[in-house]
Amino acid sequence: MxxxxxxxxxxxxxxxxxxxxxxxxxxxxxxxxxxxxxxxxxxxxxxxxxxxxxxxxxxxxxxxxxxEFRISSWVAYDCYKQLVRNGYDDRSLWLFNYSISYKRNKFMAIGCDTCGYLRGYTKQKSITNCMAYCNTMDDVIDGFCSGVGCCETQNPMGVLDYNLSVRSYNSHNGILDINPCGFALIVEEGEYNFSKVHLYNLSDIEKMPMVVDWxxxxxxxxxxxxxxxxxxxxxxxxxx
Structure with missing residues (x-):
């Protein structure tokens, strides 16, 4: 083809x-x-x-x-200060007649008290979530996204439009010093490698590359x- x-x-x-x-x-x-x-x-x-x-x-x-073509897609975030939500940004994307590549991207959530949601819109709506938890930096291993500090999964097949959002279950209570923000993103496979330092400063990265099918x-x-x-x-x- x-x-x-x-x-x-x-x-x-x-x-x-x-x-x-x-x-x-x-x-x-x-x-x-x-x-x-x-x-x-x-x-x-x-x-x-x-x-x-x-x-x-x-x-x-x-x-x-x-x-295929590659675009620059926004990272969603959810931040807290003194247990009060002080900033967040859900991200929506409309791809017109194109779809997010099912094989070439992954959906990720990064944080220690974080659930990322991917609401996809095709002929039917779908919701995919990814949860990440940790109590200390000692729990987290660079490069691993098994749910400790970082979670990853495949995005649904055939998604044309989507909304990315991030939520916290406990307002980052007890972990604000190492992880004040949670993040959700769709990123091209192989273009992002998780590091524990991102639990604190991934907010420096606003966009990630993503593959779209045409x-x-x-x-x-x-x-x-x-x-x-x-x-x-x-x-x-x-x-x-």
């Missing part, structure tokens, strides 16, 4: 389009100018040499013709792709 996407994109690329934004090369079906992208969902806005998806605030980091969809029931190779027509039908 990835080879077909690449071949179709290459065959359909308008000859006048050779686009980039900053250091990012933008292949068709994506583009920055009218006539250079397939439709509005593939529109990339270039603002101060930084590419954003569809005129919004989702920064695009990389685009692959293997049916495809060229013509029909829902039967997707028929035609492209030209060496003057001969190749036709392929997918039953979805």
């Amino acid at each position: 990835a080879m077909i996407l690449a071949a179709v994109a290459a065959a359909a690329t308008p000859t006048v389009c050779n686009e980039s934004c900053g250091n990012l090369t933008i292949p068709y079906p994506f583009g920055t100018r009218k006539g250079c992208y397939r439709d509005e969902y593939f529109h990339i806005s270039c603002k101060d040499s930084t590419p954003f998806l569809k005129g919004g605030n989702l920064q695009v980091l990389d685009i692959s013709l293997h049916g 495809a060229i969809e013509i029909q829902r029931k039967n997707m028929r792709i035609k492209t030209q190779f060496n003057n001969s027509l190749m036709s392929i039908t997918f039953n979805l």
Whole structure:
């Protein structure tokens, strides 16, 4: 499928389009100018040499013709001071016609009194949670996310839009000196390695890379792709 996407994109690329934004090369079906992208969902806005998806605030980091692109996604947090909640930020993301990659990302919660919630919206709503606890730094091991200071799990398949939120069960009572905040994030596999120092200062990291799936969809029931190779027509039908 990835080879077909690449071949179709290459065959359909308008000859006048050779686009980039900053250091990012933008292949068709994506583009920055009218006539250079397939439709509005593939529109990339270039603002101060930084590419954003569809005129919004989702920064695009990389685009692959293997049916994926990478964006910069926000980290949700929930902070306490003297057992009183003094700051939080839930994060929502609308991906239009794209979906979060089920295989290439992981959902994580970081903290010592923390539950992260991922509310996903597809044809049906889903809720995934991840709980992390610890009493002292001695309990926590760098690089391990088994629920002690850090938890990780897969995000649901086919999520188009989501809301990330973080909650505490005990207002970080007894652990404020080592962990005043809890965090929740979706991050590309291999792009984040948990460290116990992040229990105190992950707030320095506002965004993480995330992989999103894309495809060229013509029909829902039967997707028929035609492209030209060496003057001969190749036709392929997918039953979805």
